[in-house]
Amino acid sequence: MRHLISTKNLSNQEVLDIFKDAKDFLDKKPRTLLEGKSITTIFFENSTRTLSSFESAARRLGARVLRLDVARSSSSKGETLYDTAANLDAMSPNAIIIRHSHSGAPQILSHHIHCPLINAGDGKHAHPTQALLDLFTIYEHFKGEIKGKKITIIGDIKSSRVANSNIDLLTRFGLEITLVAPPHFMPNSNLNYTYDIKKAIEKADIIMSLRTQVERHEKIVYASLKDYANDFCINSSLINDKKVILLHPGPVNRNIDISDEVMNDPRNLVLKQVEHGVAIRMAVLKKFILEN
Amino acid sequence: MRHLISTKNLSNQEVLDIFKDAKDFLDKKPRTLLEGKSITTIFFENSTRTLSSFESAARRLGARVLRLDVARSSSSKGETLYDTAANLDAMSPNAIIIRHSHSGAPQILSHHIHCPLINAGDGKHAHPTQALLDLFTIYEHFKGEIKGKKITIIGDIKSSRVANSNIDLLTRFGLEITLVAPPHFMPNSNLNYTYDIKKAIEKADIIMSLRTQVERHEKIVYASLKDYANDFCINSSLINDKKVILLHPGPVNRNIDISDEVMNDPRNLVLKQVEHGVAIRMAVLKKFILEN
Amino acid sequence: MRHLISTKNLSNQEVLDIFKDAKDFLDKKPRTLLEGKSITTIFFENSTRTLSSFESAARRLGARVLRLDVARSSSSKGETLYDTAANLDAMSPNAIIIRHSHSGAPQILSHHIHCPLINAGDGKHAHPTQALLDLFTIYEHFKGEIKGKKITIIGDIKSSRVANSNIDLLTRFGLEITLVAPPHFMPNSNLNYTYDIKKAIEKADIIMSLRTQVERHEKIVYASLKDYANDFCINSSLINDKKVILLHPGPVNRNIDISDEVMNDPRNLVLKQVEHGVAIRMAVLKKFILEN
Numbered sequence: 001m002r003h004l005i006s007t008k009n010l011s012n013q014e015v016l017d018i019f020k021d022a023k024d025f026l027d028k029k030p031r032t033l034l035e036g037k038s039i040t041t042i043f044f045e046n047s048t049r050t051l052s053s054f055e056s057a058a059r060r061l062g063a064r065v066l067r068l069d070v071a072r073s074s075s076s077k078g079e080t081l082y083d084t085a086a087n088l089d090a091m092s093p094n095a096i097i098i099r100h101s102h103s104g105a106p107q108i109l110s111h112h113i114h115c116p117l118i119n120a121g122d123g124k125h126a127h128p129t130q131a132l133l134d135l136f137t138i139y140e141h142f143k144g145e146i147k148g149k150k151i152t153i154i155g156d157i158k159s160s161r162v163a164n165s166n167i168d169l170l171t172r173f174g175l176e177i178t179l180v181a182p183p184h185f186m187p188n189s190n191l192n193y194t195y196d197i198k199k200a201i202e203k204a205d206i207i208m209s210l211r212t213q214v215e216r217h218e219k220i221v222y223a224s225l226k227d228y229a230n231d232f233c234i235n236s237s238l239i240n241d242k243k244v245i246l247l248h249p250g251p252v253n254r255n256i257d258i259s260d261e262v263m264n265d266p267r268n269l270v271l272k273q274v275e276h277g278v279a280i281r282m283a284v285l286k287k288f289i290l291e292n
Numbered sequence: 293m294r295h296l297i298s299t300k301n302l303s304n305q306e307v308l309d310i311f312k313d314a315k316d317f318l319d320k321k322p323r324t325l326l327e328g329k330s331i332t333t334i335f336f337e338n339s340t341r342t343l344s345s346f347e348s349a350a351r352r353l354g355a356r357v358l359r360l361d362v363a364r365s366s367s368s369k370g371e372t373l374y375d376t377a378a379n380l381d382a383m384s385p386n387a388i389i390i391r392h393s394h395s396g397a398p399q400i401l402s403h404h405i406h407c408p409l410i411n412a413g414d415g416k417h418a419h420p421t422q423a424l425l426d427l428f429t430i431y432e433h434f435k436g437e438i439k440g441k442k443i444t445i446i447g448d449i450k451s452s453r454v455a456n457s458n459i460d461l462l463t464r465f466g467l468e469i470t471l472v473a474p475p476h477f478m479p480n481s482n483l484n485y486t487y488d489i490k491k492a493i494e495k496a497d498i499i500m501s502l503r504t505q506v507e508r509h510e511k512i513v514y515a516s517l518k519d520y521a522n523d524f525c526i527n528s529s530l531i532n533d534k535k536v537i538l539l540h541p542g543p544v545n546r547n548i549d550i551s552d553e554v555m556n557d558p559r560n561l562v563l564k565q566v567e568h569g570v571a572i573r574m575a576v577l578k579k580f581i582l583e584n
Numbered sequence: 585m586r587h588l589i590s591t592k593n594l595s596n597q598e599v600l601d602i603f604k605d606a607k608d609f610l611d612k613k614p615r616t617l618l619e620g621k622s623i624t625t626i627f628f629e630n631s632t633r634t635l636s637s638f639e640s641a642a643r644r645l646g647a648r649v650l651r652l653d654v655a656r657s658s659s660s661k662g663e664t665l666y667d668t669a670a671n672l673d674a675m676s677p678n679a680i681i682i683r684h685s686h687s688g689a690p691q692i693l694s695h696h697i698h699c700p701l702i703n704a705g706d707g708k709h710a711h712p713t714q715a716l717l718d719l720f721t722i723y724e725h726f727k728g729e730i731k732g733k734k735i736t737i738i739g740d741i742k743s744s745r746v747a748n749s750n751i752d753l754l755t756r757f758g759l760e761i762t763l764v765a766p767p768h769f770m771p772n773s774n775l776n777y778t779y780d781i782k783k784a785i786e787k788a789d790i791i792m793s794l795r796t797q798v799e800r801h802e803k804i805v806y807a808s809l810k811d812y813a814n815d816f817c818i819n820s821s822l823i824n825d826k827k828v829i830l831l832h833p834g835p836v837n838r839n840i841d842i843s844d845e846v847m848n849d850p851r852n853l854v855l856k857q858v859e860h861g862v863a864i865r866m867a868v869l870k871k872f873i874l875e876n
Contacts, residue, residue, distance in 0.1 A: 028384050030328035036614030038643060040636075049379060052332075052358055056383050059330060059356045064643045066636055079835040087633060087834060090858035091640050092612050250379060251371040274382035320676050322620035341671060344624075344650055348675050351622060351648045542671060543663040566674035 002292050003110040003117040004284060006126040007169045014287070015169070019136050021283035022276065025060075033286055034063035037094040042068040042084075043120065044100045049250055050120050050130075053274070054097050057281035063289075066093070081105060082112060089113040095289050098122075103161075116288040124159050130249050131165035133280040135173065137273050138206055141245055147174035152200045154180045154232055155210030155257065158187040162249045163210055167191065178204070182228065197231065201238055208247045209234050209257050225256055235259035245269050294584050295402040295409040296576060298418040299461045306579070307461070311428050313575035314568065317352075325578055326355035329386040334360040334376075335412065336392045341542055342412050342422075345566070346389050349573035355581075358385065373397060374404060381405040387581050390414075395453075408580040416451050422541050423457035425572040427465065429565050430498055433537055439466035444492045446472045446524055447502030447549065450479040454541045455502055459483065470496070474520065489523065493530055500539045501526050501549050517548055527551035537561050586876050587694040587701040588868060590710040591753045598871070599753070603720050605867035606860065609644075617870055618647035621678040626652040626668075627704065628684045633834055634704050634714075637858070638681050641865035647873075650677065665689060666696060673697040679873050682706075687745075700872040708743050714833050715749035717864040719757065721857050722790055725829055731758035736784045738764045738816055739794030739841065742771040746833045747794055751775065762788070766812065781815065785822055793818050793832045793841050809840055819843035829853050 003009065010018070025031075039058045043051050055065050068088070081100075088096060095116045098106050103123030110117045121127040139146055151170060157163045157179055167189070170177055179186060179193040180200040186193060194200050201207060212228065233256055234246060246268045252258050262268055295301065302310070317323075331350045335343050347357050360380070373392075380388060387408045390398050395415030402409045413419040431438055443462060449455045449471055459481070462469055471478060471485040472492040478485060486492050493499060504520065525548055526538060538560045544550050554560055587593065594602070609615075623642045627635050639649050652672070665684075672680060679700045682690050687707030694701045705711040723730055735754060741747045741763055751773070754761055763770065763777040764784040770777060778784050785791060796812065817840060818830060830852045836842050846852055 030330075038614075038640065048360055048362075048376075052360060052380070053383060055358055056330065056385075059358070066639055066643070068632055068636060070632075080838065083835060083838070084632075086855055087858050088636070090855040091637060091862050092859065093640075251375060254372065254375070271378055271382040274379050275384065278383050322622075340652055340654075340668075344652060344672070345675060347650055348622065348677075351650070543667060546664065546667075563670055563674040566671050567676065570675050 001114065001116060002288060003106075003119075004128050004288055005107050005110060005117070005119045007128045007131050007165045009128070012172055015132065015135070015173075018132060018280065018283040018287060019139055021286060022136055022279040023140070025279040025282040026275070028060070030060055030062070031282075032062040034058065034061040034094075034289060037063040037289060038066060038092075039063045039095045039097065039285070040066045040068060040088055040091075040093040041097045041120075042070060042088065043098070044070050044105075045121070047099055047120070049274070050099065053277045054118075054120060054129075054281050057278050057285055060278070061282055061285060063094070063285070081109065085109045085112055089115065095285065116292050118284065118288060121161055123161065124164070125161050126165045127161040127249075128165050129277070129281055129284055130162050131169045132284070133273055133277040134162075134166055134208065134247055134249070135169050136280050137247060137269055137276050138175075138245070140276070141269070142205075148176065149205045150176045150178070150203050151206040151208060152178045152180055152204040153208045153210065154197065154200070154234070156185045156213050157181050157210060158185050159213045160210050163187075166208065175206075180232070182231065197238065201242070201244070204244055206245050206247065207234060207239070209252075211249060211251065212253055212256055229256045233257065233259055234262050236261045236265075239265075239267065247273060250274065293406065293408060294580060295398070295411075296420050296580055297399050297402060297409070297411045297414075299420045299423050299457045301420070304464055307424065307427070307465075310424060310572065310575040310579060311431055313578060314428055314571040315432070317571040317574040318567070320352070322352055322354070323574075324354040326350065326353040326386075326581060329355040329581060330358060330384075331355045331387045331389065331577070331581075332358045332360060332380055332383075332385040333389045333412075334362060334380065335390070336362050336397075337413070339391055339412075341566070342391065345569045346410075346412060346421075346573050349570050349577055352570070353574055353577060355386070355577070373401065377401045377405055381407065387577065408584050410576065410580060413453055415453065416456070417453050418457045419453040419541075420457050421569070421573055421576055422454050423461045424576070425565055425569040426454075426458055426500065426539055426541070427461050428572055429539060429561055429568050430467075430537070432568070433561070434497075440468065441497045442468045442470070442495050443498040443500060444470045444472055444496040445500045445502065446489065446492070446526070448477045448505050449473050449502060450477050451505045452502050455479075458500065467498075472524070474523065489530065493534070493536070496536055498537050498539065499526060499531070501544075503541060503543065504545055504548055521548045525549065525551055526554050528553045528557075531557075531559065539565060542566065585698065585700060586872060587690075587703075588712050588872055589691050589694060589701070589703045589706075591712045591715050591749050593712070596756055599716065599719070599757075602716060602864065602867040602871060603723055605870060606720055606863040607724070609863040609866040610859070612644075614644055614646070615866075616646040618642065618645040618678075618873060621647040621873060622650060622676075623647045623679045623681065623869070623873075624650045624652060624672055624675075624677040625681045625704075626654060626672065627682070628654050628689075629705070631683055631704075633858070634683065637861045638702075638704060638713075638865050641862050641869055644862070645866055645869060647678070647869070665693065669693045669697055673699065679869065700876050702868065702872060705745055707745065708748070709745050710749045711745040711833075712749050713861070713865055713868055714746050715753045716868065717857055717861040718746075718750055718792065718831055718833070719753050720864050721831060721853055721860050722759075722829070724860070725853070726789075732760065733789045734760045734762070734787050735790040735792060736762045736764055736788040737792045737794065738781065738784070738818070740769045740797050741765050741794065742769050743797050744794050747771075750792065759790075764816070766815065781822065785826070785828070788826075788828055791818060791823070791828055791830045793830065793836075795833060795835065796837055796840055813840045817841065817843055818846050820845045820849075823849075823851070831857060834858065
């Protein structure tokens, strides 16, 4: 049984195969590939965007979705995560899509269930479908010519599962990554990095702004959000007339991550990412349910 | 792209066409008219009744429904309403059904999305499908002979989007409206009004009692609910053996809006309204999704 | 119109017919028996397990499910349970599945609705589908030879709707019941009982451990949970190498109801019960919707 815990679970060829399917699925036609299949979503962390993207994807393939309402679940009766999963599994879903605030929770659970488990984000660890849709958006924009493209990742990189999964995938596909962040947001890594956002953007083909995960930091970071925005918010003067595209996993903190003006800029592909997200998740569900 | 923000978006002929479809749909048979279509519901205000009416309608036509759980959504992460809508839109639903506590929110959003938007109630502004189902209930009861019928609207009219939408629609179809309410619940309008409920009911063919929107008023109104009920609750002695029908959008505050006794009276069409509501919403979804 | 409020609503032959259907449904293939049917779930008490079991069952038969979110419903606007039910009913579902914290609530409601009502647990009264799936698990394990089998029921029997429904059903099928519990958890009944768990387990073919319903007791019981566990937790030394099967309705309080070690024991059929639960609920929905 194969699970999608991290981008590392997929070979480069498999990623390209997923992109091929996703491209087909961009026609938005309803399909019956997963008719009769049951997919359970269980999100232990609040989310509308990713949850509805997965559920839209599942339904567009004809699957039935059972949404587990965790706030009301037996977890609040003291049940262990393992018991919750074992019980879900005993109802024989064809796939379980899970989000959890603890890094590694999906990995542990995957050993105890009998259907593919798709990680929809775990703690600071991984968010594989987000990285897939980000790379797919870049791949589509540059018509497949992505090797050697320069990407600048900006923001709270250290706490970001989106950055982790992207760094793995972008590196494997030959993109050149530069990290930009204030020191307390910068991870230890072998990658190029700088504290100078202007310099970093100068040569970039792609800017990936991350969400400032204010909810994962101490209160003191809140107080300095304005200072952060002064230094790292993507605004018009930073990108002026550069030929560049801008990505962000959403939801965007307006005027902290990206300025209002740049939100309306045609180089901003944030909504394209959302559209691509449904198609990528359709391709992932198809692969992990039908080819497993 | 046409949206249903208010009853003013529909011509009288279109209203009658909706009634014709709704009458067919009263057979309650499942249909496949919207098979393969995806409908998103996003309710920023609590509701079971209207939400489940819309979702039942969508499913009875074969559509798939994605319910957005707003309490858990990115709104709580500080996302703007516009960004939430743009993101939903990027997932390419075939219609969005929205309820919002701010008057005008659906109107603003409708400019930014690429599918029909159906207003399921916005602040004190409009609730078009409620007015349609109310008029449909009257229309069915009087077998289409509704011109000149006298309707008395009672209650918290000033804060009521139900009253607003009904006043537009009832007037256009030639019904004669009289408003009855205590002064602080009475809107400024050109309509007939009185503070004397007995006199108002005397000549009425139809009584429309509104829900006392206790949650939209200051605490001082709570204190006087009992006084309100003394004066304006529809009870047996008010309607004794009159030939009249009684409507209410629900949920009814028993013994404040309507007495227990009158709740069981055959002239009370509250449950008929609920039944008609599903059929009307089926007709509305059919029209706005298939004819747009 | 027939409703499933308690196991007493079913003859022994009907129970066996349900088991026959459930056995077929264990193949987990999707079916179209309830295509075009609408099922409403309304749970006034928190639950993931039973709710998702019913919803999985409904979907696996091709029905559409409308989940009522009671926390957000008009109940919080002060609507009576009767009005909520009458309104649901007016939307013409093909079945209503209800859980309620008040014993008897489903019985009262069943008089006012026009579709089969399935009780998914009411207060301390009844939980018929749980008892059906428990007996089905025993029936499958012993290949139908259940008459005369000895079952020991352990735990908070007095407050347990699961115990109530099981005691009715197990007795009717000729099993010999012994109750084991501390005095404050022991009901008044004509059944064999003992306070000595070792003696009770000695002769048992089946052990049914119940969930300690800590949420239904006063705080003082919490304080003695550890004492309870010392005396009544099912652990390895109690069952050592006995030939016995262990049931529990879940969620299990680990090391209070059942020890970690026994949770992993092959004689523990807790997950089998969950699997059987979906099949039993499919059979129940088929019977009450199609044969009514």
